[in-house]
Amino acid sequence: MPISFEKAENTREAERYYHQVAVEQMRPISRKYDDHEHDLPVEWIDWFWREGRKGAGRADGEGDGFVQVCIQAEELCWGDAALYLRMPTPALGGSAVAAAGTNEQKERFLAPFRGDGHPIWGAMAITEPNAGSDAAAIETTARLDDDEWVLNGTKIFCTAGQGASEVPGGFVVVWATVDKSAGRAGIKSFVVPAGTPGMTLVGLEKKLGIRASDTATLRFEDCRVPRDHLLGSEKVKKADPSQTGDKGFKGAMATFDASRPIVAAMAVGVGRAALDFVTEELARQGIRLRYDAPPRELTAIERDLLEMTAELQAARLLTWRAARLLNRMRPNNLEASMAKAKAGLAVTRITQKAVALLGPAGYSKKLMLEKWMRDAKINDIYEGTQQINQLIVARRILGYSSSALR
Amino acid sequence: MIDFEPTEEQALIVDTVRQFAAHEIRPRAREADETGSLPKDVLEQAHELGLVANALPEAFGGGGERSAVSGSLIAEELAFGDLSIALAILSPALVAFPVVDFGSDAQRKELLPRYAAASFRPGALAVTEPHFGSDPFRPRTTARREGSDYVLDGAKCQVPWQDGDDVLLVSAAEPGGPQLFVVPRAAAGLKVERERNMGLQALPTAELRLEGVRVPASARLGGEAGSDLRALIARGRVALAATGVGMARAAFEVARDYAKERQTFGAPIATRQAIAFKLSDMAIEIDGARLLVWEAAWRLDRGEDALREATLAYEQVKRIALEVADGAVQVFGGHGYTREYLPELQLRNARGYASFEALALV
Numbered sequence: 001m002p003i004s005f006e007k008a009e010n011t012r013e014a015e016r017y018y019h020q021v022a023v024e025q026m027r028p029i030s031r032k033y034d035d036h037e038h039d040l041p042v043e044w045i046d047w048f049w050r051e052g053r054k055g056a057g058r059a060d061g062e063g064d065g066f067v068q069v070c071i072q073a074e075e076l077c078w079g080d081a082a083l084y085l086r087m088p089t090p091a092l093g094g095s096a097v098a099a100a101g102t103n104e105q106k107e108r109f110l111a112p113f114r115g116d117g118h119p120i121w122g123a124m125a126i127t128e129p130n131a132g133s134d135a136a137a138i139e140t141t142a143r144l145d146d147d148e149w150v151l152n153g154t155k156i157f158c159t160a161g162q163g164a165s166e167v168p169g170g171f172v173v174v175w176a177t178v179d180k181s182a183g184r185a186g187i188k189s190f191v192v193p194a195g196t197p198g199m200t201l202v203g204l205e206k207k208l209g210i211r212a213s214d215t216a217t218l219r220f221e222d223c224r225v226p227r228d229h230l231l232g233s234e235k236v237k238k239a240d241p242s243q244t245g246d247k248g249f250k251g252a253m254a255t256f257d258a259s260r261p262i263v264a265a266m267a268v269g270v271g272r273a274a275l276d277f278v279t280e281e282l283a284r285q286g287i288r289l290r291y292d293a294p295p296r297e298l299t300a301i302e303r304d305l306l307e308m309t310a311e312l313q314a315a316r317l318l319t320w321r322a323a324r325l326l327n328r329m330r331p332n333n334l335e336a337s338m339a340k341a342k343a344g345l346a347v348t349r350i351t352q353k354a355v356a357l358l359g360p361a362g363y364s365k366k367l368m369l370e371k372w373m374r375d376a377k378i379n380d381i382y383e384g385t386q387q388i389n390q391l392i393v394a395r396r397i398l399g400y401s402s403s404a405l406r
Numbered sequence: 407m408i409d410f411e412p413t414e415e416q417a418l419i420v421d422t423v424r425q426f427a428a429h430e431i432r433p434r435a436r437e438a439d440e441t442g443s444l445p446k447d448v449l450e451q452a453h454e455l456g457l458v459a460n461a462l463p464e465a466f467g468g469g470g471e472r473s474a475v476s477g478s479l480i481a482e483e484l485a486f487g488d489l490s491i492a493l494a495i496l497s498p499a500l501v502a503f504p505v506v507d508f509g510s511d512a513q514r515k516e517l518l519p520r521y522a523a524a525s526f527r528p529g530a531l532a533v534t535e536p537h538f539g540s541d542p543f544r545p546r547t548t549a550r551r552e553g554s555d556y557v558l559d560g561a562k563c564q565v566p567w568q569d570g571d572d573v574l575l576v577s578a579a580e581p582g583g584p585q586l587f588v589v590p591r592a593a594a595g596l597k598v599e600r601e602r603n604m605g606l607q608a609l610p611t612a613e614l615r616l617e618g619v620r621v622p623a624s625a626r627l628g629g630e631a632g633s634d635l636r637a638l639i640a641r642g643r644v645a646l647a648a649t650g651v652g653m654a655r656a657a658f659e660v661a662r663d664y665a666k667e668r669q670t671f672g673a674p675i676a677t678r679q680a681i682a683f684k685l686s687d688m689a690i691e692i693d694g695a696r697l698l699v700w701e702a703a704w705r706l707d708r709g710e711d712a713l714r715e716a717t718l719a720y721e722q723v724k725r726i727a728l729e730v731a732d733g734a735v736q737v738f739g740g741h742g743y744t745r746e747y748l749p750e751l752q753l754r755n756a757r758g759y760a761s762f763e764a765l766a767l768v
Contacts, residue, residue: 006407
């Protein structure tokens with residue numbers, strides 16, 4: 001395929017479908033579940049489980065693959081990013097299973113999400129009170145005992161952690177170390193089914209934004225799962241620079257190469273919500289962005305709009321590029337982090353500027369701009385902060401290892 | 407289907423031009439800037455690669471392979487070598503492409519073959535004006551019909567002005583809007599003054615005064631139908647944006663390489679986050695801007711009005727090219743301020759994008 005920006009036919013169908021979902025199912029309840037932070041958005045969850053998860057229809061023919069997934073995420077997050085995160089899906093837990101699990105594990109853990117039962121959730125638990133961006137510092141332990149893994153530790157900031165830990169049928173993928181002395185090589189991931197004794201929901205965060213999303217603290221106290229709930233290899237290969245020694249950790253990190261373009265696309269969705277609204281509102285006020293005006297005639301507002309529009313599109317295209325590489329099964333670690341770093345920061349700025357451009361109205365809860373600004377900021381933080389993604393980009397472009405550039 | 411892979415043929419051209427830029431253009435950049443003169447042998451060599459001629463119609467000796475995407479890829483690679491030399495190499499398109507796009511059969515026959523001939527012929531296009539707030543869509547230079555002639559009055563600046571050709575294209579306002587005119591360089595009433603600018607020093611540019619310059623009616627490009635300035639400016643913005651990406655990439659790469667060599671406190675400065683993050687910012691912004699350029703170019707190739715995308719891409723490039731070049735000077739520290747290294751040249755060139763219009767076309 002040559003350089004092309006033309007969406008495949010089924011991508012355009014999906015785009016139309018998810019846009020309609022955003023308009024009809026998400027926007028009408030968007031404010032309600034921002035105001036009522038820990039209420040379950042039942043109408044959305046039920047609708048999605050009943051209708052939404054069927055998707056836009058057939059995905060046959062040559063398609064955009066992962067780019068289409070990004071476009072879907074953008075449309076839904078244009079609707080409401082928090083409700084998107086609250087959808088009953090395997091989410092990041094599913095990505096982890098798909099990336100590191102055997103075919104049997106994929107079938108066992110993911111099939112229920114296609115089943116007829118009640119809505120269920122997947123989640124991934126990595127972050128700990130003392131281990132955020134530095135995932136190798138994880139303190140949660142996994143010990144093999146009588147053919148079962150025994151997990152102990154505390155996980156925080158677990159998106160969809162309430163649904164995934166409590167509602168039977170779902171699961172949480174938990175990162176834990178099987179051998180602290182092995183450092184990163186000792187870190188493995190484990191599927192902990194919802195309701196497993198020893199896994200407790202300790203609390204839910206009260207947040208700046210994405211309030212309809214359940215961000216959980218989970219405690220693991222002698223939480224036992226069968227031996228075959230480990231994803232990937234049991235073996236701990238101690239770091240050896242000459243080998244691809246720590247595949248367990250790398251495998252786990254590879255999940256991010258697939259998830260970061262999606263998070264970047266989600267960010268673009270929120271940013272676009274704000275930019276669309278501001279552009280339309282200003283047009284109603286007679287202010288239109290001119291592309292054929294000389295610089296001296298452009299107003300400050302036009303300059304802002306121009307920059308916001310270009311920044312959002314640059315973020316979107318970087319995102320699609322990272323996704324496109326996944327389609328080709330090519331390494332995209334650099335590109336995924338570039339997209340995530342760019343999108344997180346771009347939409348943070350775009351939404352903040354959008355609030356400012358509309359003055360008191362932008363600041364008021366009568367409009368949604370203030371919510372989108374609050375929602376947008378998380379994209380600069382989760383799934384690797386702006387800074388950790390910059391660090392990854394820097395290591396790649398400089399050819400430095402993680403020990404050479406910390 | 408959405409994709410970001412150049413075709414095999416494009417990849418081959420990119421590779422060729424990249425080598426040419428690294429081995430033929432870059433080593434001559436500093437001297438060309440210092441002496442304010444172009445390396446003629448490099449221009450001839452580039453001409454042999456057929457970078458512009460390939461895009462001209464076969465009927466006039468060209469390769470018949472016009473593509474704004476390919477043109478953008480080429481422009482980026484050339485400017486990676488050096489901006490002034492890149493614009494000089496691409497200058498034949500300043501006349502040739504508008505003539506292809508808008509010219510009458512007679513104008514094509516008269517003007518195109520020279521740019522596909524054996525030796526290099528430079529082109530010149532006068533769009534920008536020296537007054538405050540120059541507006542390429544609404545030139546103050548006027549074209550007045552007088553009998554069977556047009557009379558042009560006004561002023562232009564930042565006009566590429568290499569020796570070796572006898573015509574240029576000039577934009578001028580008629581009552582119905584701006585049009586392009588083919589003007590002999592030796593026309594009576596045309597006064598040419600060589601410019602001295604902060605950057606682009608190797609590329610000769612001129613400020614022009616047009617005082618009652620009289621050209622025949624047949625000099626109006628496209629005859630009755632005329633020319634589409636909107637499309638011309640869009641093509642100019644895409645081409646210039648592509649050169650900006652190339653120039654920024656060059657600045658980024660020299661800064662990156664220097665940062666890995668330069669030691670402070672016992673380690674390369676690239677191992678410090680203050681420097682490493684600056685470099686990662688540059689890399690991200692350059693890639694993002696390049697994709698904007700490609701999107702605008704792709705729209706042009708589909709025959710769409712791409713002024714919006716072209717402007718977005720160009721505005722982004724204006725900003726990031728300056729940021730990257732400035733960042734490169736900063737990474738080099740005191741050395742970046744000297745003319746021993748490229749960043750100071752790149753910073754002077756980068757600021758030029760604030761006023762450049764139609765200095766290159768795709």
